[in-house]
């Protein structure tokens with residue numbers, strides 16, 4: 076597969092703070108990738124470097140095989156960032172026409188309107204008079220104006236109501252269907268799961284997981300069964316090791332934790348084998364801090 080983006084050992088320091096730490100990954104043509112992670116994980120910094128808005132402190136970034144700042148790269152790239160700055164004193168249609176005129180093969184106005192949900196009446200208004208949600212739609216339209224092959228959306232649904240969110244993701248899926256390469260950042264696992272075919276999970280500037288939504292979910296929601304031995308000792312440990320469903324276990328704080336995808340089966344095995352344990356608990360994940368933060372954010376999203 077053709078790599079559209081290649082990051083090799085990329086780091087970014089802000090004074091003595093490492094915002095991005097040794098990132099390496101490839102993004103393939105036609106893929107939809109979600110960059111997921113809690114506040115401050117480095118998502119925006121990474122995007123900004125790929126877009127050529129920030130220089131990496133270390134490492135190399137290639138986009139379409141070139142430096143991100145290369146004009147030919149910019150012509151093929153569209154971005155909707157968190158802050159949409161909109162020109163005053165221009166009507167929406169004028170802003171869009173202006174931006175379209177910068178590109179060799181702009182998207183036609185009809186398609187732009189259909190894709191972004193801007194209404195005819197919006198086009199006649201001054202951009203600065205639009206509501207927050209309409210401004211986001213305009214931001215989306217501006218990102219698409221050059222009919223780019225590569226698209227970036229930084230937390231695109233923040234501040235959008237449910238209808239606008241749904242519409243936005245429908246459009247993103249439509250663009251993906253046309254073979255565009257899409258990268259977006261989000262705090263919400265659900266958004267990544269619904270739309271992306273790959274998730275890059277960031278935590279403290281580093282890439283801590285990389286996989287399909289199903290793979291990432293199974294890591295995030297992994298549960299464990301834990302218990303105390305009635306009488307710990309070599310005999311007990313041997314019996315524990317001999318139980319195939321319980322082999323993946325470890326000790327913490329005086330308890331024994333069993334990692335498993337199926338806590339029911341693990342419990343059945345404990346009872347069937349009459350393993351001498353007490354105080355059995357089912358624990359929701361041994362999530363490291365990054366994953367815990369993610370689940371908190373997900374709850375906020377509901």
Ligand SMILES: Nc1ncnc2c1ncn2[C@@H]1O[C@H](COP(=O)(O)OP(=O)(O)OP(=O)(O)O)[C@@H](O)[C@H]1O
Nearest residue numbers: 089092093094112113114115116117118119120121
């Ligand atoms: N211009 C800057 N100067 C100094 N520190 C910065 C700058 N930009 C980002 N940082 C720091 O770098 C770290 C990563 O920030 P970044 O905005 O990339 O995270 P994020 O994952 O996009 O977070 P959020 O979800 O809150 O948008 C944070 O600790 C942030 O405070």
